[in-house]
Amino acid sequence: MxxxxxxxxxxxxxxxxxxxxxxxxxxxxxxxxxxxxxxxxxxxxxxxxxxxxxxxxxxxxxxxxxxxxxxxxxxxxxxxxxxxxxxxxxxxxxxxxxxxxxxxxxxxxxxxxxxxxxxxxxxxxxxxxPLNALTAVQALDLLELPEGATVLVTGAAGAVGGFAVQLAALRGLRVVALAAEEDEELVRSFGARWFVPRSAGDVAAAVRELVPGGVGGAVDAARLGVAALGAVRGRGAFAALAGGSEPVGLRGIRVVNVWVGADGPALARLSALAADGRLTxxxxxxxxxxxxxxxxxxxxxxxxxxxxxxxx
CATH class of the missing domain: 3.90.180.10 (Medium-chain alcohol dehydrogenases, catalytic domain)
Structure with missing residues (x-):
């Protein structure tokens, strides 16, 4: 072969x-x-x-x-x-x-x-x-955010980020999506409640203007590191998607690395969501x-x- x-x-x-x-x-x-x-x-x-x-x-x-x-x-x-x-x-x-x-x-x-x-x-x-959706769902699992909480997804128009926005919205989380200006309509169609353009000079300030006090957690698919950490409230949670991109957990923020692993049962649930048209x-x-x-x-x-x- x-x-x-x-x-x-x-x-x-x-x-x-x-x-x-x-x-x-x-x-x-x-x-x-x-x-x-x-x-x-x-x-x-x-x-x-x-x-x-x-x-x-x-x-x-x-x-x-x-x-x-x-x-x-x-x-x-x-x-x-x-x-x-x-x-x-x-x-x-x-x-x-x-x-x-x-x-x-x-x-x-x-x-x-x-x-x-x-x-x-x-x-x-x-x-x-498989890889991208499992990465997104495992990141959200590690954040441990309750329904109704707020979450920032950077790189929201990318493969992992797009799944993270959709899966977060399906969990009842309120999503702030960070992406290029031309992708605003796309990420809003995924379920994002708020949008921050990638060109925003101060990501943390732009997010906090939308969500006073900061979001409860972040999925950093764009690997912004400390620039995105400032958008998270004290004692919130931050998921870094690549080794070396994780910031120091200032203000009591729990920083976790997402080392994706195979998970047949979780993949089966994601497959069913895709079949139903709930994952793009x-x-x-x-x-x-x-x-x-x-x-x-x-x-x-x-x-x-x-x-x-x-x-x-």
Whole structure:
């Protein structure tokens, strides 16, 4: 089968399309025939070697790339009863130190990392769900905000930020969305009650003008760090979505890092929301597997609304 791997860390050119043996599903595992694989910033960080340099993964001879999977169950290993061949699924491959990732014709994942694909949704759109929606829901869980509380979402028009706005609104939270001026209508359609343009010189002051005293919590999808911390009230909560972007928890604010992990039951609930049209799945474009490097080049330029998707 064909798969994209990295042998030597570097730029997009480090992505190699190779022929490898089809992986085998072991105990508690499922082999998925990949129909679509999302392209995410973590893929670029893996490819470049930044995650290895940060001690988040070891240096390997061959490193698989890709976290988001949408496809069809091809085979199940011993002990797997909840999935069967032919079933459409989505999943999160959250292991970094592996030879094969989601950028492949077949991928093996633990059964607990999979969920039924959203009914009525094509695989390309379904592939944008796992990593970004799970990151958003796990961030909101860590904030522990009660219904009716206020929450700031930075980068609200991005893949994670958009899901965070929608999921927060579904929880009965009142959302302040920070995004580019041209995205105001979009993030308000996601359920944001208030909008702050990214061009606002003082984010904290702009938010506090809308919510006197500050918001109860923040999901910092744009990695603003301390600039967004000032918008949170004393003893509130702040979720940082990348290691190194977390600010010091001044004023008794509880600062947490979101290290996303596979969660089949949570992904199943998100899949059901997507099937019902309550989560918006956005695709920025599709490319064949052989053009993974081109996808990474486009990702690096920024400005995407939604995710690029590779189609094996």
């Amino acid at each position: 064909r798969a994209v791997v990295v042998r030597d860390f570097g730029g997009p050119e480090a992505l190699e399309l190779v022929e490898v043996e089809r992986p085998v599903a072991g105990a508690g595992q499922v082999r998925v025939r990949v129909e679509a694989a999302g392209v995410n910033p973590v893929d670029a960080l893996t490819r470049s070697g930044e995650l290895a340099a940060a001690g988040l993964m070891g240096r390997r001879e061959v490193t698989g790339i890709g976290w988001d999977v949408a496809g069809v169950v091809d085979a199940v290993g011993p002990g797997v009863a909840q999935f069967a061949p032919g079933q459409r699924v989505v999943g999160l491959r959250d292991l970094l130190d592996v030879d094969l990732g989601a950028y492949a014709q077949f991928a093996v994942l633990d059964a607990q990392a999979l969920a039924p694909a959203p009914a009525g949704v094509d695989p390309v759109h379904a592939a944008t769900l 799945l956005r695709v920025a474009g599709t490319l064949p597997l052989r053009e993974a490097a081109r996808a990474h080049e486009r990702l690096a330029r920024g400005g995407l609304r939604g995710r690029l998707v590779l189609v094996p």
